[in-house]
Structure formats: structure tokens, C-alpha cells
Amino acid sequence: MVSWRDQLPVVRGRYGVGVRLAEQTWFRVGGAADVLYRPADEDDLAYxxxxRPENIPVCVIGAGSNLLVRDGGISGVVIRLGRGLSDIRIEGDLIHVGAGCLDRTVSLTCRDAGIGGLAFLVGIPGTIGGAVRMNAGAYGSEIKDVLVYATVLDLEGRAYRLTPEDLQMSYRHTALPEGWVVTGAVLKGIGGQDPAELGQEIDAILREREASQPTRGRTGGSTFKNPAHQKAWQLIDAAGCRGLKIGDAQVSEKHCNFLLNIDQATANDLESLGEEVRRRVYETSGVSLDWEIVKMGYGRSQN
Ligand SMILES: Cc1cc2nc3c(=O)[nH]c(=O)nc-3n(C[C@H](O)[C@H](O)[C@H](O)COP(=O)(O)OP(=O)(O)OC[C@H]3O[C@@H](n4cnc5c(N)ncnc54)[C@H](O)[C@@H]3O)c2cc1C
Incomplete structure (x- = not known):
């Protein structure tokens, strides 16, 4: 019998079959992708x-730093952007960058080029594609503030340039249709800055994060969005959840809006812990927290 995998188009990038996604995510949990596809470049991805066979589901991941892949894995094809789409080119105060480039690389490249306004990206451990999709932000800035436009492919491989207005970007939200892939972005900084001063700003951000977040842990960053005019971590703390554990999943003692895989946690442990935190917060404050972390695949409450 012919497997659907044999019907995948012949590409210049790489297909991996049955690839464990735990290695692709910061939490280090989760099942396998039927197929993991790493495009060679944007043309390869568009092709x-x-x-692609229309009946095979497709989804995209970046650095996996905001992702909980469930233990049952992901069916269909998971597109992983990386080296093939990670070029970065500076033109005046504009930064043309591939979606697979790390936020940190963008921040450090801008420092060296004397371009301000992108220091906030240094501590966000994702890719530019993930940053656009999540409207990632820190220290009062968000990607939408510096985004001129994102280059995007739809599910048929047609290309678009979408501005922050087109994408209706707001706090940790982008109206990008399901399955569409961000392939790059043009960002605008503030030219003519002193690299040494930008370096100090970056160092201060890194020091601050090191002191307040478990930056070296197996985590997905902030688990829940901050509700309007409130901090998720304060609600979680007030609900007595700091340090709470299920299996090897633990609410961080250092920053209680972070969940940690402290050793052999499963995705189910982490999702169950998150739901327990939501339940306790609702019970003590009446606030229903929304997940910021994106959950994918089959497991606890299949989707
Ligand atoms: C220690 C730590 C600190 C963090 N600090 C911050 C912070 O300060 N601020 C902040 O905003 N976030 C923070 N995060 C969360 C995370 O880094 C960001 O959300 C980041 O933007 C996710 O990018 P990624 O490439 O890892 O995306 P992934 O986690 O791989 O994916 C996240 C979502 O983006 C989608 N996606 C990824 N790439 C693309 C693409 N090319 N096209 C379309 N969709 C795509 C995925 O489908 C998924 O829905 C932190 C995480 C960690 C682990």
C-alpha cells in the first residue's frame, strides 16, 4: 500500500519521519511528528x-520556546523553520530578517550596527516567525511596534506582505490564519545609536531576566497571559500555587507564571498542572486565566 508520505512533493529541504518533538521544544516533552519538514529556503517551502497533499494536516514551529507538544505527538507534517530561512540584512534603519532567525541574533546584530529599539528581543528565546505569530514582547515593547511588514505564505504557497494592522496584532495575539507561515519580516529600528550604549542596555536586560526568571530551565516562558490590569504571577501566587507540583512538572519558585519540567515530566503533567493552577486562581480570585503557551497535538484534551 502507498503511504501518504510517498505522496509528499520532492523538495530540496529535508523530511524526517517519526521525529520526536521533545528535542525541538524548550520543555523537552511531547510525542513525535509523523513528518518533520525543514525547508531549504522560502522557494522550497512555497513549492x-x-x-502538498491537501488532506494531510500541516503546522509550523519555530524554536519551540512557547510550545507544549502533547505526548501523543502531531499527525501530518510539522514545518520547522531554521537555518534555511535565517538570513539577516541591514539597510539603513531597516532590518530584513528570515523567520527562522533567533530574536537574540537580531538584537545583537542591531547593537553592532548601532540600531536602537530592538534590545528587548535579546531575552526572548524564539525565532522571528514565532515572535510575529505571538506578538512577542518585553520591557514595554512588542514586535508590532517595530514591524514594518511580515512576509507570509498561505496554505497554497501564495506570498503576502502583511502589516501589523493587517495582522490585527495586540497583546500576545496575531490574526494569522491557521497554518499560514511567516517566512520573514522587515523591522524598523532607530539608526545612528552608540553600540556601546546599546550593549549596556542589552546587558541590563539579560541581568534582570537572569535574576527574575528560570532562564536555564526547561520551560515555555510565561504560561498565562496577563489579564487586563493584573499580573498573572500575582494571581497565581495569591492562589498558593508557587512551587506546586504534579509529577515532575512544577510551578517555578522563582517566577510563578513559569512552569518547569524539573526532570522527567510528561506533557500531560505540565498541562494538568497548568489546568490546576487555572482552577485554583479562579477559585480564589474569580479570574479565568488564558493560556499564552500554545498547545499542539494529541493527548490530554485532544485537538
Ligand atoms: C525562558 C523563556 C523566556 C521567555 N520570555 C518571553 C518574553 O519575554 N516575551 C515573550 O513574548 N515571550 C517570551 N517567551 C516565549 C517565547 O519565547 C515567545 O513566544 C517566542 O516568540 C516564540 O517563538 P518560537 O520561535 O519559539 O515559537 P514556537 O514556540 O515554536 O511556536 C509558538 C507559536 O508560533 C507559531 N509559529 C512559530 N513560528 C512560526 C512561523 N514562522 N509562522 C507562523 N507561525 C509560527 C507556532 O505555530 C505556535 O503557534 C519566553 C520563553 C522562554 C522559554
Missing amino acids: YLSR
Whole structure:
């Protein structure tokens, strides 16, 4: 019998079959992808999308730093952007960057080029594609503040340039249709800055984060969005959840809006712990927390 995998278009990038996604995410948990596809470049990805078998589900991941992949894995094809789409080019105060480039690289490249306004990206451990999709932000800035436009492919491989207005970007939200892939972005900084001063700003951010977050842990960053005019961590703390554990999943003692895989946690442990935190917060404060972390695949409450 012919497997659907044999019907995948012949690409220049790489297909991996049955690839464990735990290695691709910061939490280090989760099952396998039926197929993991790493495009060679944007044209390769557009070709794949235009020829892909329509009945095979497709989704995209970046650095996996905001992702909880469930233990049952992900069916269909998972697109992983990386080296093939990570070029970065500076033109005046504009930064043309591939979606697979790390936020940190963008921040450090801008420092060296004397471009201000992008220091906030240094401590966000994702890719530019993930940053656009999540409207990532820190220290009072968000990607939407510096985004001129994102280059995007739809599910048929057609290309678009979408501005922050087109994408209706707001706090940790982008109206990007399901399955569409961000392939790059043009960002705008403030030219003519002193690299040494930008370096000090970056060092201060890194010191601050090291002191307040478990930056070296197996975590997905902030688990829940801050409700309007409130801090999620304060609600979690007030609900007595700091340090709470299920299996090897633990609410961080250092920053209680972070969940940690302290050793052999499963995705189910982490999701169950998150739901327990939500339940306790609702019980003590009446606030229903929304997950910021994106959950994918089959497991606890299948989707
Ligand atoms: C220690 C730590 C600190 C963090 N601090 C911050 C912070 O200060 N501020 C903040 O905002 N976030 C923070 N995060 C969360 C995370 O780094 C960001 O959300 C980041 O933008 C996710 O990017 P990623 O490439 O890892 O995306 P992933 O986690 O791989 O994916 C997240 C979502 O983006 C989608 N996606 C990824 N790439 C693309 C693409 N190319 N096209 C379309 N969709 C895509 C995925 O489908 C998924 O829905 C932190 C995480 C950690 C672990």
C-alpha cells in the first residue's frame, strides 16, 4: 500500500519521519511528528505548500520556546523553520530578517550596527516567525511596534506582505490564519545609536531576566497571559500555587507564571498542572486565566 508520505512533493529541504518533538521544544516533552519538514529556503517551502497533499494536516514551529507538544505527538507534517530561512540584512534603519532567525541574533546584530529599539528581543528565546505569530514582547515593547511588514505564505504557497494592522496584532495575539507561515519580516529600528550604549542596555536586560526568571530551565516562558490590569504571577501566587507540583512538572519558585519540567515530566503533567493552577486562581480570585503557551497535538484534551 502507498503511504501518504510517498505522496509528499520532492523538495530540496529535508523530511524526517517519526521525529520526536521533545528535542525541538524548550520543555523537552511531547510525542513525535509523523513528518518533520525543514525547508531549504522560502522557494522550497512555497513549492511544498503548493504541491502538498491537501488532506494531510500541516503546522509550523519555530524554536519551540512557547510550545507544549502533547505526548501523543502531531499527525501530518510539522514545518520547522531554521537555518534555511535565517538570513539577516541591514539597510539603513531597516532590518530584513528570515523567520527562522533567533530574536537574540537580531538584537545583537542591531547593537553592532548601532540600531536602537530592538534590545528587548535579546531575552526572548524564539525565532522571528514565532515572535510575529505571538506578538512577542518585553520591557514595554512588542514586535508590532517595530514591524514594518511580515512576509507570509498561505496554505497554497501564495506570498503576502502583511502589516501589523493587517495582522490585527495586540497583546500576545496575531490574526494569522491557521497554518499560514511567516517566512520573514522587515523591522524598523532607530539608526545612528552608540553600540556601546546599546550593549549596556542589552546587558541590563539579560541581568534582570537572569535574576527574575528560570532562564536555564526547561520551560515555555510565561504560561498565562496577563489579564487586563493584573499580573498573572500575582494571581497565581495569591492562589498558593508557587512551587506546586504534579509529577515532575512544577510551578517555578522563582517566577510563578513559569512552569518547569524539573526532570522527567510528561506533557500531560505540565498541562494538568497548568489546568490546576487555572482552577485554583479562579477559585480564589474569580479570574479565568488564558493560556499564552500554545498547545499542539494529541493527548490530554485532544485537538
Ligand atoms: C525562558 C523563556 C523566556 C521567555 N520570555 C518571553 C518574553 O519575554 N516575551 C515573550 O513574548 N515571550 C517570551 N517567551 C516565549 C517565547 O519565547 C515567545 O513566544 C517566542 O516568540 C516564540 O517563538 P518560537 O520561535 O519559539 O515559537 P514556537 O514556540 O515554536 O511556536 C509558538 C507559536 O508560533 C507559531 N509559529 C512559530 N513560528 C512560526 C512561523 N514562522 N509562522 C507562523 N507561525 C509560527 C507556532 O505555530 C505556535 O503557534 C519566553 C520563553 C522562554 C522559554
